[in-house]
Amino acid sequence: MKVLTFKGGTHPPERKDYSNQKPLQKADNPKTVYIPLQQHIGAPAKAIVNVGDQVKIGQKIGEQQGFVSCNVHSSVSGKVIAIKERELPGGHGICIIVENDFKEEIHESIKPKGKLEELTKEDIVNIVKEAGIVGMGGATFPTHVKISPPPDKKIDVVILNGAECEPYLTADHRLMLENPEDVLFGLKVLMKALNVKKGYVAVENNKPDALEALQKAAQKYEDIEVVGLKVKYPQGAEKQLIYACTGREVPSGGLPMDAGAVVNNVATAAQVARTIQTGLPLIDRITTVTGSCVNEPKNLIVKVGTLVSEIVEQCGGLKEDKKVGKFIMGGPMMGIAQYTMDIPVNKGASGILCLDEEESKTPKQQNCLRCGRCVDVCPAFLQPLYISAYSLKNDFEKASEYRALDCIECGSCSFICPARRQLLQSIRNAKREIIASKRK
Structure with a gap:
């Protein structure tokens, strides 16, 4: 099999052996669930139930507000005790x-959606x-x-991301x-x-059994x-995946659809399959619980x-x-550090990672060596050292000229930097400031 890849990227330690041989297991039913109305990019959903209401599994309890928004459903049957x-996660x-109430009652609206050949495009959407x-x-885009x-x-190809390149x-x-059948049907x-x-x-191709x-x-x-992909981070990023599979490049400032492609995660496709086949909305997901501090x-x-x-x-x-x-x-690499475990799993929670103090140490930053390694590994063909430098000087106009908004925030530059510069953090700040300026 030909192994596909892209230019740039790096090779952080994989450390997947903690859990890659652990079969899927259903978690215990929680006594209480805390279902966020904001589990997606876009506008938060609006609550359509009240305190005291009885709800069932799969019942819509939050309604999308606008096109870029998403409905929210109850993952258990029981009583709404608070809103x-x-x-x-993240705020x-x-x-x-x-x-x-542990009755496991499924809402009356939950029914299989019929045969695929009988569904129209509009039906599916x-x-x-x-x-x-x-x-x-993890992106949670609707x-x-x-x-x-x-x-x-004009879209002519759909690509499913099964790279799972994050350590x-x-x-x-x-x-x-x-x-695999759910993934392919989706x-x-x-x-x-x-x-x-x-x-x-x-x-x-470090997952030969899945392949x-x-x-x-x-x-x-x-x-x-x-298709098999070379083991390299961030192999699963949309633009890099499109190039690896098709040889097409997404233009600067463009979206995958500008290269005629739509990219989805394999778990998203599997959920689409389950929804068609059973009628159940997105109310659960697979989450890897791992790291040096976790017992099992x-x-x-x-x-x-x-x-x-x-x-x-x-x-x-x-x-x-x-x-x-x-x-x-x-x-x-791209996850968000949290200050508490008293937070609920949302639709994008691909992993719960607990690292010990030694692994979590932040090395002391030194002056940039101008070695160019961040440029070599950047999968978006940027010059991270300059974007970061202008960001630290609050010169966001210049950072924009260096295409800060094209940064995919993979963190390869920070990982590879021998001076341990926190490049990604300053680039993220530049992106926020540039976007805020454009909105004005």
Whole structure:
């Protein structure tokens, strides 16, 4: 098999052996779920239930507000005991808090959506929208928006990201290995929604068992190709994945659709398949619980709204002989460090990572050596050292000239820097300031 890749990138330690041999396991049912109304890029959903209401599994409890927004559904049956602001991954937000009655009652609206050949493009878009499906690799971009490109954008290929190039994370690996049919059927649904005749599932070749399972399952699909990717970070980034699979480059400032492609995560496709087949919206997801401080790393199927602290306890808790230095939602390269475990799992929670103090140390920064290694590894062909330098001087206009907004925030530059410069942090700040200036 030809191994595909892109220019740039780096090779952080994989550390997937904590959990890559751990089969999918259903997490215990939580006594209470804390379901955020903001679990997606775009406007928060609006609560459509009240305190005291009885709700069922799959019932819509939050309604999308605008095109770039998503519905929110209850992951348990029970009573709404509060609607209030609380801690969430990355900040604060309104949650609908439901006390589980453990009756496992499914809402009357939950029904299979019919045969794929009988569904129209409009049917599929509406089903995905109603189910509140988002990008489950961590980006949480509303999927119904992705599969509704403007008429002038001609899409001819759909690519599923099965790279899972972030260190430690193995949720997608186990999904592809154990449920390849869901991944491929979901891809077929997305292809039909976009009227596309070619689909790829792209998997890094450090997952040979998942590649084999997908290739075997894909034999009945002439229009789907399962391809191997070179093991390199950030192999799963949209623009890099498109180049690896098709040789096309997304223009500066452009979107994947400008290269005729739509990219989705394998978990997103699998959720689309389950929604078509069962009618259930996005109410649970696979989350890797891992790291040097976790007693029993696992790949758990977790109900949205379950507290992270409860999930970690189901993995044997934290090791007594180690002190947690950093707790991250997601992977170590692009995940967000948290200050508490008293936060709920949301639709984008691909990983819960607990690192000890030694792994979490932030090295002391030194002056830039002008070695150019950050330029060599940048997958977006940027000059991170200059963008960072102008950001630190608050010269955001100059940072913009150096294409700061094209940064995909993969962190390769910070990882590779021998002077331990925190390049990504300053580039992120520049992006925020540039975007805010444009809005004005």
